[in-house]
Amino acid sequence: MTIPITSLQLEHIPRPHTVYITLFKDVKNATFLRDQLLAGNSEFEYAFIDANTIISKVHALAAAHQAIHNLLVAGKLRTRNVHSETVFCLSPNNNITDAFKRFGILPTTTSLLCIKFSTLSAPVTLESIKSHLERSVEGTAVEFTDENLLQETVVDWAKVAKNYKIKSDNLNTQSLLNEKAIGGGLKSLEVEVLGKLVVRTTG
Amino acid sequence: MTAPPPDPSDATPKTLISQGAEALVYRTTFLVPTLPALLKHRPRKTYRHPTLDARLTKHRVLSEARLLVRARGLGIPVPAVYFVDEANGSIFMEWIDGSSVRQVLDAILASPGGEGKVDAMMVRVGEAVGRLHKADIVHGDLTTSNLMVRKVGGVEEQEGGAGEVVLIDFGLGQVSTQEEDKAVDLYVLERAFSSTHPKAEKLFEDVLSAYGRSWKGGKTVLRRLQDVRMRGRKRSMLG
Numbered sequence: 001m002t003i004p005i006t007s008l009q010l011e012h013i014p015r016p017h018t019v020y021i022t023l024f025k026d027v028k029n030a031t032f033l034r035d036q037l038l039a040g041n042s043e044f045e046y047a048f049i050d051a052n053t054i055i056s057k058v059h060a061l062a063a064a065h066q067a068i069h070n071l072l073v074a075g076k077l078r079t080r081n082v083h084s085e086t087v088f089c090l091s092p093n094n095n096i097t098d099a100f101k102r103f104g105i106l107p108t109t110t111s112l113l114c115i116k117f118s119t120l121s122a123p124v125t126l127e128s129i130k131s132h133l134e135r136s137v138e139g140t141a142v143e144f145t146d147e148n149l150l151q152e153t154v155v156d157w158a159k160v161a162k163n164y165k166i167k168s169d170n171l172n173t174q175s176l177l178n179e180k181a182i183g184g185g186l187k188s189l190e191v192e193v194l195g196k197l198v199v200r201t202t203g
Numbered sequence: 204m205t206a207p208p209p210d211p212s213d214a215t216p217k218t219l220i221s222q223g224a225e226a227l228v229y230r231t232t233f234l235v236p237t238l239p240a241l242l243k244h245r246p247r248k249t250y251r252h253p254t255l256d257a258r259l260t261k262h263r264v265l266s267e268a269r270l271l272v273r274a275r276g277l278g279i280p281v282p283a284v285y286f287v288d289e290a291n292g293s294i295f296m297e298w299i300d301g302s303s304v305r306q307v308l309d310a311i312l313a314s315p316g317g318e319g320k321v322d323a324m325m326v327r328v329g330e331a332v333g334r335l336h337k338a339d340i341v342h343g344d345l346t347t348s349n350l351m352v353r354k355v356g357g358v359e360e361q362e363g364g365a366g367e368v369v370l371i372d373f374g375l376g377q378v379s380t381q382e383e384d385k386a387v388d389l390y391v392l393e394r395a396f397s398s399t400h401p402k403a404e405k406l407f408e409d410v411l412s413a414y415g416r417s418w419k420g421g422k423t424v425l426r427r428l429q430d431v432r433m434r435g436r437k438r439s440m441l442g
């Protein structure tokens with residue numbers, strides 16, 4: 001089985017970097033993966049994110065962007081590495097433990113978003129990630145798209161509302177799906193969430 | 204003067220759309236090429252001591268971003284902030300598709316009898332400023348160019364249009380509970396209106412009445428505006 005991996009380069013970040021992203025549903029070995037992270041196993045240096053908390057591609061990419069920015073600007077990294085920083089950057093507050101509880105992989109996680117960076121100092125190839133993830137994650141890989149985030153891995157709207165303190169009347173799934181159907185531009189809820197992510201940087 | 208790009212290693216295309224004394228404003232994209240964004244970059248001022256320059260830039264960028272985030276959180280129509288790079292002096296924010304109130308007025312008032320067509324827009328301007336002041340945020344440079352009207356379904360503001368009025372450029376904004384500061388905001392806006400177009404002066408009455416209705420303290424600020432009109436924006440420092 002070959003798994004679909006999205007590779008892209010983020011805007012406004014110096015070129016020799018790539019972000020590799022894969023989305024898994026029906027993950028069965030979340031406990032194992034989490035234990036590897038906790039043990040500091042460097043082979044498992046990924047940002048493992050609970051995909052239920054992610055509303056769209058842009059949402060995940062915004063955190064990745066902030067993390068790689070923190071990596072490149074000396075002294076800004078608040079956590080161990082750029083991958084853990086990505087999970088931390090999803091959080092609207094400064095509590096690292098809290099960020100991992102809310103957005104990181106938990107033993108109960110079944111939908112998993114894996115993000116891996118290739119940077120100048122730590123280059124990795126698409127093939128190596130692909131074979132490693134194929135061997136390590138027991139689950140069904142789906143393509144990293146807005147549609148799959150909404151439908152295949154399912155968004156937990158109550159959790160999103162709680163994490164970002166958004167009033168639940170702004171969180172109507174159906175209206176979001178409708179907005180998607182209309183297409184174009186960034187949707188109101190995404191804009192709200194991105195706004196919450198910068199709260200931490202501005203203090 | 205040709206301005207250097209914010210970051211020489213940054214390959215993302217951007218087009219300069221506006222330039223002021225403090226900042227350069229670009230239209231660009233954020234994260235992915237399909238997401239339009241506005242980049243406000245404050246270039247280094249080489250005539251200042253580097254340490255001082257870094258501190259001033261950082262302070263201004265953060266205070267502007269904080270005001271935008273605060274206003275947005277309260278539901279006041281302002282652009283959302285996407286990303287702040289305070290060391291480099293740049294803010295990425297939501298791209299507002301539309302035109303400034305100034306451009307809309309110029310276009311509509313040029314035609315005879317155009318005044319009647321912008322009444323609804325004037326009410327929305329008054330309400331937007333009212334909501335801002337209710338939250339104790341003072342804009343500091345409220346002009347018709349700093350008010351945007353969002354396009355609705357890809358159509359520019361026109362007769363009886365319903366485009367949302369968005370407040371932009373909080374570079375001179377501050378948090379203040381003082382009626383004086385809020386009245387000065389309105390005074391500056393009034394002067395901007397009357398210099399935009401001779402017909403626009405009358406329209407400002409609609410803005411003020413909508414403002415007065417929009418929040419509890421509105422009436423007191425309007426009374427204070429009378430005083431400000433008598434003496435101008437600056438308080439007399441004599442006696």
